[in-house]
Amino acid sequence: MTSAVAHKAQASDIATQIMHAMRSMGVAAIPRNYQLFYEAYIGTNPALTRELSLFALRAPRQEELDALAASHLGHNGAALVERAQSRLQGELDALLTLLRQEHASLETYNRLLGETASRISAKSTLSVDLLRNVIDILAAATDETLANGEKTAEGVAHHSQEMEEVRRELDEYKRIANTDSLTRLANRRAFDERLAAIYDEPMQLPVTALVLADIDNFKRINDTHGHPVGDKILASVGAIIRSSLARDMFVARTGGEEFAVILEHKTPEEVMAICERIRRALESRPFRNSRTGVDYGPVTASIGFAMGSQAADPGELYVRSDIALYCAKHGGKNRTVLFEDGMRKEYSGKGWLIYQQ
Template structure:
């Protein structure tokens, strides 16, 4: 009882902090904002607390766009596992209901079989019309019960099929979400690893060319240090938007990690891949970065790109390593450029990473 009271007081304290922050910052008291501040009060989500503290220290407030970014980046994806648990529980419940119905149907079937055997035995010894009539009426009753049970089973199975199809669609949606980076909307690292492995195996088996682009946002740390993590998140989204507008068809795009992105280009030789890489570089550079909360123009973003093409002796790791080495060669050469493994700038020394 004491523990329950302690928990009650503790959660009330978190709630009071959350509502106090909403009042003091004059924010709308909607569930999203309450959740952000409640989690902030608990201190369980350190990255969320850090970005809130930095933003408040810098500007003294959290704008609507700030709150939206914080929620999407630090909270919305956490709900995925809860949704999986709920769908899984519904599937188990559906299976249990069907299994119970099947068990009941088997019991009725066994009873029906027994009634047939009993009726057969009684018919062989029946001598009067009334005895035969009683046996036939019993058989008719058993047959009706059997038919009703079968009809109920068929209806329940049809309903379960519809329900399970719906749950399957839900799981597919959750699966897609689990492979998506919540900040940029691109594939996440898990998606990249799976897709890259399949693409490499397919290219090696077919002999078709396959190229890989690895690129990194130039001076990204400076954006974070100067303008805060929320602006850094905006930079990541800007680059992702440029990727989505440039890459089409079967090409695979993903946020590889941090400020690094990857593009897998099936059926694409090195020369074509260089053209695609430069289109992406130019598309990113063409966009002007504007701070949402103030409208301040922050300048333009540039990227450095490394390009490698699959060789017969390659595996996934070696292809990534060469693209990564080309990326850092591009940084060493001055940034905002594309370098491939055929360029003179690419050498063993270029694998030394620079900030």
């Protein structure tokens, strides 16, 4: 099975699980509900997952689901797309009407030219009055046709601008849909797409790495200080990771307290150096409440990574990076580990991984 086929099969399996969960809860299988359940499934928004689980004993009403989406996703994506599609369809219809009118105007003008040519050809002699009449008719028809053409050009320009605005709205929706609302990093959806694209360029695999970083003892932080504090720490960790990387490096929050970085054109030694820079930045950063002075203790992260050439497809690369992360956790935490083949024996895998094999 090729990597592209494997990726599609895995994505299809996720979709099947989400649709099954929606059906079992009596939820309508419409795009905006699927998006809500997808976000809950991948775990990037723990609060959403918790609130959605409260409906396990009864079917939620659509307005309740829409309220959850507005609260946790920060936008009504389906409504935005529907509105944009409606506007786009309206602009296309108006543009087609203009073009049809222009086509009809040109046909009328061409028919007039043909009829005039026939009248002239039928006359053996041409009088001054006939020529003046013909010239007047053609001049008026030409002026009208040119005026219609100008109106059509203005209309086309106007509707083109409107369609460009719709395109910008859709681009903005795509950006929002691919952004984690808590950390403002790329989310799991964007990460899935980027990870799959790694294997589109086989020659780059030896210098491409997938890095997974997981906050150490995060459950204890949540249990001790509460989820609002945990959310603030997640946002801070995301900002520290982002600031430790070049602007063109891809970083995402992939679920819960896990982050992913995709590094390109880097040797394993360079990847290790970047990971260590992230790790040291986190362990040296104080995490305390500036208002109350409460110290939340040191926040560290375990990091694991694998090179693209160490795996046959995106799924295997994810698993091997996660194996390295597992070894970093079980080797004492707050450390960076590069995947090696001998690590496989100790690894059992996480059940929630999208790329689980």
